Amino acid sequence: MKETLTFTISRKADNLHREPVQVPCDTENLYIQVDLPDEFRYMSFIIVEDPDGRVRLQKQLAWGEQNLGIGAGPEDTTIGGVPGRIQAGTWQVGLGIFTEYLNQRLGEREGQITMTVSDEKGAVSDPMDTCWVDDGLAISPEKYRWDRICGTKKQWYKGDFHTHTRLSDGKESLERAMKKAQDMEMDFYVPTEHNLMHTGWCNTSLCILPGIEVTTDKGHMNLFGITKMPERIMDIVAHNGEEIVDTYMEETIQEARRNHWITSINHPFLTIWKWLYEQTDLRDIDCLEIINDPTYTDAPDSNEKAVRFLDALWQDGHRIYGVGGSDSHNLVEERYEGADLPSIPGDPATWVCCGDLSPENLMTAVKAGHMCVTRFCKMTPVIHAAGETFLPGDELPEEARTVTIQAVVEGLSEQPEISLVKNGSFEKLEVKELGNGAWEVLAETDLEERQWQWIRLEIRSSKKQLLGYMNPVFKGQKISRYRTFGEINKMMDEP
Template sequence: MREIINFTISREAENLHEESFVIPHELKTLYLDIKVPEGCSYIGFVVLRDETGAIRLQKLLGYGAQKLAVGTEGTHTAIGGVPGRILPGEWKIYFGIFTETVKQQLGDKTIVLETVVTDEISEITEPIGKWIWVEEGSFHISPEKYDWNQIYQAETRWYKGDFHTHTRLSDGKETIRNAMKKAKDMEMDFYVPTEHNLMHTGWCDTDLCILPGIEITTEDGHFNLFGITEMPEKLLEIVMYNGTPQMEKYVEETIKEANKKGWIVSLNHPFLTVWKWKYGKTSLEDFQCVEIVNDPTYQDAPSSNDQAICFLDELWKDGHKIWGVGGSDSHNLIEERYEGADLPSIAGDPGTYVFCEGLSPKNLMEQVRKGHMCVTRFCKIIPQITVEGKEYLPGDKITENGENIVLIYEAQIKGIKERPKVFLVKNGEKLPVKVYEKTSGDFYIKEEIELNDQTWNWVRLEVRQRQGAFLGYVNPVYCGAMDSVCSTIEEIWEKMGEN
């Protein structure tokens, strides 16, 4: 069989296009060759449904050739696909556009995407391989194929990873295999793929702990979901209604679905120029993390990241226990630099360290929920927090009682040459602390700070270069209680404006 399907794309076109084709008899492999005009990458993604209506493939038209396939095995199925039988009947192919990219790239122009649908043997751009996560014919992660309890490393320690990454499934430029090589070079232990409105259905062989994720992407903001077990129910509606008033409804429903199913919701780069978060009515109870450092090599990142840290402080001042995470948001090849950047954008910069008693997907999720995390650049921070001899981790509630709780905060800061500036931030107030040099490249601090569990108290650690650039953030410990005044993000924005 061979059929050509054309999609006409413009600013005036619908966000989601649909065409049908017929498979006359059972096939071993179905191939899609999508010819994207030069200079028009990343304008949208393709979705393929089989004769039952089940989604069998989803892929952003991004970097490199777009020669895709779905087959009976992972070796004959492109990333983002679901292996299984290719049965006769009416199949459907959808093309969903990213409205913000279309506006940026096309302007008032119109283009045609030609898609050749065939069973003629052809090259596959990037097959999944043998490690398939999903059940046959569906976008549900199979507990038989993906083991949430698998122990990748048995030690009790701080594990390094990245909670915001991209590969060629969406708009990243690296293959999955190259991404794993770079992750090992960056001494990472875990990796969370978060593609734009797309879900990985498998992975390459690796000894890293891979936690399934997704980045829900709209014109008015992005958020990550960690530990997903299936494709979010309203994903196609999010594509179809992007840029319309209905969009906010589907965003809210997706966040509610995530919380119901036990996925972690993380607010991405909330102040980053055109990608800032604009859904002011978002309930603060609905997300567990805020991305406080996003791709620090990007032009507008330093100031927007500092705003995100201030935003999280305002949340804590209002009594909300929400945790800071980092994300490289890396899209580029290793030799590429953003304009004006001295360093490449690479997964693991920043790194987020999570304290786990053995590294498994389940343990990783549990510790993120508890806030047992540090976010760093160019260094590793090992905090040691004690009260009356009892040790606490970042994110913990201090259980000692009294109006004069003495907290001893020690921390090692390893791997930097220049003596850093270090602050303990208590209830939003920055308190500079003395920094001692332990050995060349290793520094430490030790401070006592008083807390009072009769009121709401919290303390976190922040590390910066002498010139002020970000080096590290350690999530707060806290005691006492507070009835929050603010319930939505826009109310926190107002508080930030007042301050």
């Protein structure tokens, strides 16, 4: 069999367009060769469904070769695909449009993408080593072990909660992404592709936690620890830019709550990608990205506002934790305009303290807020109160009258400025040099008997560059005055 399909990309074209393909009996593999002019990369993704309506392949048409395959095993199947039997009957090959890139790059022009679908055996680009899913886009608990141990002691583990590969608009293969992660001495890695989910991975010693970046023209949200493709993703793609997407986003957030996935608002104040869902109920959000791709041109100011916003959330009694994400798309030799450093996984790093490192233990620790976010260094805090030891994110006992935080910061050649932040007020701490790029602080502060309080640490360079953020410990309870993202944002903008 061999069939050629032509899709048009333009502002007038449907956001999601499908074409039928007849697949005969005894077909062992499907191959889809995509003729993609360079100027139309990023703007679209392919989705292939079998005669039973199950998704068998989803992938953004961006970097790398686009010689796509679906076969019996993962080695014959492109990332984002579901290996298995190729049923005879009517398959659907669809082209989805990423309106964000379309609006940025295409203007009033239009173009065509051609796909040749055949059973002629050929080289498959970006295949997988292992597959996580069964039929459809649901992660199999037999194929993906949530209890797989990747680290065997309680310690601070280093990772990245916002990354991209060639499944969406990243430039690196899975193998190259893992090489960079290992070079950065990372322990875990969370792939978060635009409206797409990984169905497998390459062989690696790292703890890989499945994720997805729900991407709309009003903001991006990461979901960590997903067990299947969110139900409304294709509806979000098909209707992006329409008012109904607000409803689909709310349904997606509620689906995440039901399934115990972690919700995290990405780069909430970054130029055209800022979070515009003002009605978002803060009780449904677990994390906020406070450092996103710090080498990107517009990142510094937006990251600073994200830190201030998170402090405002804590001041209002919300328990939402800060995470970091490199949002890395580029090759290691590339630089953004004006940047001295590359955008690479692990910058920033999010450090998570947990027992044996496994996907399920990682999820538990993130939900508890046992996290620090750093650049170029490692921060190890030890927190004492009422004769006990605590971690960032912990609630201190009612009988606690003082809290002591001792922290060692490693990896900085220049003495940092370290502050204790208590209920939004900053106190600069004395920093002691330990040698070999290590520094230490010791802070003690009194606690009120019955009052909402939160305490964290912050590290900055002599030039005030943010280098570290310890998520707060807290004591007491507070009824929040503000319920939504928009209410806090408006309050911050008031004089």
